[in-house]
Amino acid sequence: MTAGKTLISLIGVSFSYPGGQPVLRNLDFNLNSGDRVGIIAPNGSGKTTLFHLIMGLLKPLSGRIEIFGKAVREENDFAEVRRRIGLLFQDADDQLFSPTVLEDVAFGPLNLGKPKDEAIAIARRTLTFLGLSGFEDRITFKLSGGEKRLVSLATVLAMEPEVLLLDEPGNGLDVRTRAALVEILRGLDQSYILISHELDFITATTNTVYTMQNGKIRTDQELSVHQHVHAHPIGSCPHEHCTPEDAHRAEPPLITEK
């Protein structure tokens, strides 16, 4: 991978669910190698849809998707995409379906045609890398929420993808697991796109943050997350600030008070 090479490129992509409003409208987006892009946008603005389009789980109504410099359209094109791009699902229960952790992590490498011994070795290495050694024979559905998330990440990383798509990886994690996940993500070599609602999580793990508006990613408006300190009466009670300018931006609040 040479620095700055375009990995994922979406050109004029539109999509709507059957019988629904358009979710993505004429969306343009590029992910270059070395990029760590965060997307922060309201619910229902099409973030997850975007990931599913890149993975070929959904097909765009119009527009072009180019991945690693090749246009992808048919199911067959996406076989390679899925090998080289790893998607971490929002709900770990969707991702973990094998009875034991080791089997689940080895599932991807086995699908890539690796022999059993090698697949097991990769799975163990990945688990150790994520600080999950000793989890091999644990039953997937008996793991805690945080453990499930980390094991899901292991199942994705075990396929040694070049790009990661992370769908709200920090959601619902306790402070300690979240901090561990931030450290892991910062230590990865891969370029990734990360969706999150949490400002501190997204700023800690990405170097560019965009938002989505009207079915487009606003690459023209890079967000800079910042804090204001101010004081006013009864400021110690929980409260929200709303200025006319903020009102159209919807959740999550782009201005946080501390």
Place this chain on the structure above:
Amino acid sequence: MISEPFALGNSPLHRCDPRIRLVSAAVYSFVVALSHEFQALAAALVLSMVLLSLARLQVREIFKRLAVVNGLVVLLWLVIPFTFPGEALFRIGPLHASRQAIVLAAQITLKSNAILLAFIALVATMPLATLGHALNQLRVPDKIVHLLLMTYRYVFVLDQEYQRLMRAVKIRGFQPATNLHTYRTYAYVVGMLFVRAAERAERVQQAMLCRGFKRKFYCLQEFKAGRGGVIFSLLMSAALLGIVAIELRTAL
């Protein structure tokens, strides 16, 4: 929900190759189900007890399982003696109990208990995942094995979703009663459970596709029969042949 109280342990039986245990349990069930002589059935029951003692399980849990099956057996005792034709042994009002029927009910009681105990000792002593893989190695079709394993995996998720729905219903003051509102509410809950299960299935399939799923599953577990397995299968075969011999000798 499903708990596996017997699955974990370190008894000689737990360590025995799951494939050998499965085959033993299957052959044993056939032998017992096809036997009629009380001596043979008694011998089978003794064999079950021996297997159980080898597995070193919690007696309380075993009785819990037995209670379920014997509830059904009690029902049979209430019905069979008075409905099966044969020479009358005693009468209760207009009903008369036949000797053949009582023999039959006694056989069913012995058989079901013997087979259940053997299954607890041989099959319930392995986790379900192991059972799936062992079945797979015994050339049971992939589809059946994966249905079993996937069902086991997602039954817990579905249970959680059911609990979540029921909580949502309860916190809004729902009190079940015998009325249309109650039936409708339950129908909604069940319907919603189906919808969620279908959506979940779709997402799981997508996740599998993203990891390069090619309609093939791989089994990582290696089973080794070892010396213990060979000894166990020899002893088990001898015991089963013994039961068959008792059955044939008494019958002829």
